[in-house]
Amino acid sequence: KCKQATYTIQEVVTKPVRKSPPPPFTTSTLQQEASRKLGFSVAQTMAIAQRLYESGKITYMRTDSVNLSDMALGLLKKNIHARYGESYYQFRQYKTKIKGAQEAHEAIRPAYIDQESIAGTAQEKKLYELIYKRTLASQMSDAQLEKTIVTIAMSTASEVFMAEGEVIKFDGFLKVYRESSDEESEEQSILIPQVKKGQPLYVKNIEAVERFTTHPPRYTEASLVRKLEELGIGRPSTYAPTIATIQQRGYVVKENRPGQERKYNVFMLYQQAIQKIVKTEITGAEKNKLFPTDMGMLVTDFLMTHFPDILDYNFTATVEEDFDEIAEGTLEWTQMIDRFYKPFHRQVETVIETSERSVGERRLGTDPATGEPVIVRMGRFGPMVQIGESDGKKKPRYARLQKGQHIENITLEEALNLFRLPRTLGTFEKADVIVNIGRFGPYLQHDAKFYSLGREDDPYTITLEKAIEIIQKKREQEKNKIIKKFEGDKEILVLNGRYGPYLSYAGNNYKIPKDKEPSSLTLEECMEIIQRSTRSSEAKAETKKRESPVDSGENTKKGTGKAAAKKATSRTRTTSRKNKKTK
Structure with a gap:
C-alpha cells in the first residue's frame, strides 16, 4: 500500500497545553523522586533528610501533607518575584489525595526559603537542592506549550500517519524543576515544521519496526512506596523501615539483572523498494529492582493459605483507620485489640496443629x-x-x-x-584438580590452593586442559605481583596491588612514599618506611586516647591501652547523642 501511494497533509491541529507544577514533597514523593533523580535508596533518603532536619536546614521529613505555612508562602512569593519576575508567580493551595492522611506537619521544604544552597556532604547538597527546587516550583506559574498534531493521508488506503510535536511558549515552573517518572518514554517531543492542509509530502523513507509486549515492570523501592501509599498501607514513618525489613529478612533482594539479546525485524521502504533488516536489542535488563526470593515466596504462600484476612490489603488500611479513631478518642483501644486478637489467636492455634513442612515443596x-x-x-x-x-x-x-x-x-x-560436584577433573603435577562451587561461586582446588572460575567457565563442563590453563595463568599473575623480595628478611615484600605498589610485612600493608621507586627500594629503606608508619599510627592512637575523657574511679580500672580508649570513646559518643536529643 505504501509503495505506490502519494501522501498529503489531511489535517493540522494546533492547541495550547498547560502543565502545572507538582506539589511540595511529602515523605513518599521525596523518597520516589530522590530514587529517580539521585539514585538514592529509600533508607538512604530518610537518613540524609534526618541529618538535614537535625541541622535545621529543612522542615520535618515524616509528613503526608502538601500544605505550606503562610509564612513560607509569603517568602516564596517574595523570592520568585525577585528572582524571576511577577509573571512566574502563581499562588497555589494543594490538597492531599491520600486517603486517611493525617497532615500533622506541613510539607517538606527548606527551613529558610531564601537559602538556595547549603554546606554539607555531596549527598546532603543534592537532596537539599531537590527539596528547594520542588518547593519553589510549587508556587510558580504553569508552563504554556503549543501542541501540534498533523494527520497524513495516503492515496492507497484509509489508514493515516500521525505526527505530534510541542514547543514551549512560556516555561513557567519548568525554568526551575522538571518532575521525573518511573516509566521512561521512548518517544521524545519533536519540532514539527510549518505545514498546511492539502500540502503534498514526498517520501524519504518509511520504517515499520517489530515490537513485543512486555510484562508489568518490577517494583523499585520508589514505586513500591507509591503503591503502599495508594493502598493505604503504613504511614510516612513506616515506608522506609518496611522496605528495609523485607530485604533484611531475605524476602526480597534489590539487584541488577542482565537482559537477553533478542532479534527484531525492521521493514524499510526506501526509493520504492522494501528492505528487511534484522536488528538486535537487549531486553529484560533490570536495574535496582526488587526481586522476591524463594524464602519470600514460601512465606507469602504460607500466609496466604492460612492467614488470608491478615494479608488482605484492606486489613492494614482498616487497622490504620482504627488507629486514627483511637487517636481521636472515638474508639477504645481495648475493643480494637479484642476484636482482632481473639480470632487471630484461634487461627494460629489451628495452623500450628495442621500445617505441614511440605508447604512450598x-x-x-x-x-x-x-x-x-x-x-x-x-x-x-x-x-x-x-x-x-x-x-x-x-x-x-x-x-x-x-x-x-x-x-x-x-x-x-x-x-x-x-x-x-565436587568433580575431579584429573591430575596435574601429581595432584588432583577438583572443581566445586562454594560460598563465593565456582572454583578449582589444586595442591591445597584455590582458584576462582570466571563467569564464562561452567563448573559442570570445564575440562582438565582449561583448568590447568587457569592455574598457570593465576601463578603467572602471582609471580608478577612480587616486585621485590629480600634475602635478609623474607617477610618483607614489595608488591604490586590493585591500587599500586605497596609494602607487605607480618600481615600488614604499608604505603610507599611517592618519591620512592618501588623496584629500587633497599631493605633498610623498607624497614624505615614500616617503622615510620608504625610510629605515626601509635601517635594517632595516643592522641585519641588523651582526647577521650574517661570516667574517674572504678571505670578507669576496667581496661587499659586500646580497650580502655575504645570504651571511653564509646561512652563519649553515647553521651554526645543523648545531649543532642535533650537540646
Whole structure:
C-alpha cells in the first residue's frame, strides 16, 4: 500500500497545553523522586533528610501533607518575584489525595526559603537542592506549550500517519524543576515544521519496526512506596523501615539483572523498494529492582493459605483507620485489640496443629541412578534439592540451589547437576584438580590452593586442559605481583596491588612514599618506611586516647591501652547523642 501511494497533509491541529507544577514533597514523593533523580535508596533518603532536619536546614521529613505555612508562602512569593519576575508567580493551595492522611506537619521544604544552597556532604547538597527546587516550583506559574498534531493521508488506503510535536511558549515552573517518572518514554517531543492542509509530502523513507509486549515492570523501592501509599498501607514513618525489613529478612533482594539479546525485524521502504533488516536489542535488563526470593515466596504462600484476612490489603488500611479513631478518642483501644486478637489467636492455634513442612515443596521426578525421588524445598539454610525421603532407610542427600535458581522453576536435570560436584577433573603435577562451587561461586582446588572460575567457565563442563590453563595463568599473575623480595628478611615484600605498589610485612600493608621507586627500594629503606608508619599510627592512637575523657574511679580500672580508649570513646559518643536529643 505504501509503495505506490502519494501522501498529503489531511489535517493540522494546533492547541495550547498547560502543565502545572507538582506539589511540595511529602515523605513518599521525596523518597520516589530522590530514587529517580539521585539514585538514592529509600533508607538512604530518610537518613540524609534526618541529618538535614537535625541541622535545621529543612522542615520535618515524616509528613503526608502538601500544605505550606503562610509564612513560607509569603517568602516564596517574595523570592520568585525577585528572582524571576511577577509573571512566574502563581499562588497555589494543594490538597492531599491520600486517603486517611493525617497532615500533622506541613510539607517538606527548606527551613529558610531564601537559602538556595547549603554546606554539607555531596549527598546532603543534592537532596537539599531537590527539596528547594520542588518547593519553589510549587508556587510558580504553569508552563504554556503549543501542541501540534498533523494527520497524513495516503492515496492507497484509509489508514493515516500521525505526527505530534510541542514547543514551549512560556516555561513557567519548568525554568526551575522538571518532575521525573518511573516509566521512561521512548518517544521524545519533536519540532514539527510549518505545514498546511492539502500540502503534498514526498517520501524519504518509511520504517515499520517489530515490537513485543512486555510484562508489568518490577517494583523499585520508589514505586513500591507509591503503591503502599495508594493502598493505604503504613504511614510516612513506616515506608522506609518496611522496605528495609523485607530485604533484611531475605524476602526480597534489590539487584541488577542482565537482559537477553533478542532479534527484531525492521521493514524499510526506501526509493520504492522494501528492505528487511534484522536488528538486535537487549531486553529484560533490570536495574535496582526488587526481586522476591524463594524464602519470600514460601512465606507469602504460607500466609496466604492460612492467614488470608491478615494479608488482605484492606486489613492494614482498616487497622490504620482504627488507629486514627483511637487517636481521636472515638474508639477504645481495648475493643480494637479484642476484636482482632481473639480470632487471630484461634487461627494460629489451628495452623500450628495442621500445617505441614511440605508447604512450598516440589517433587521434580526420580533420580535415574538410585530410583529415589528428587524434591526441591525450603530448608533451614535456604532453598535446596533433596534426593531420597527423610523417613526412608537411607539418609537423603542434599544440595543447595545456586544463585539464579528458584524453587518454582528449577528442572530435574538442573537439580541432578547440583550433585555432580565436587568433580575431579584429573591430575596435574601429581595432584588432583577438583572443581566445586562454594560460598563465593565456582572454583578449582589444586595442591591445597584455590582458584576462582570466571563467569564464562561452567563448573559442570570445564575440562582438565582449561583448568590447568587457569592455574598457570593465576601463578603467572602471582609471580608478577612480587616486585621485590629480600634475602635478609623474607617477610618483607614489595608488591604490586590493585591500587599500586605497596609494602607487605607480618600481615600488614604499608604505603610507599611517592618519591620512592618501588623496584629500587633497599631493605633498610623498607624497614624505615614500616617503622615510620608504625610510629605515626601509635601517635594517632595516643592522641585519641588523651582526647577521650574517661570516667574517674572504678571505670578507669576496667581496661587499659586500646580497650580502655575504645570504651571511653564509646561512652563519649553515647553521651554526645543523648545531649543532642535533650537540646
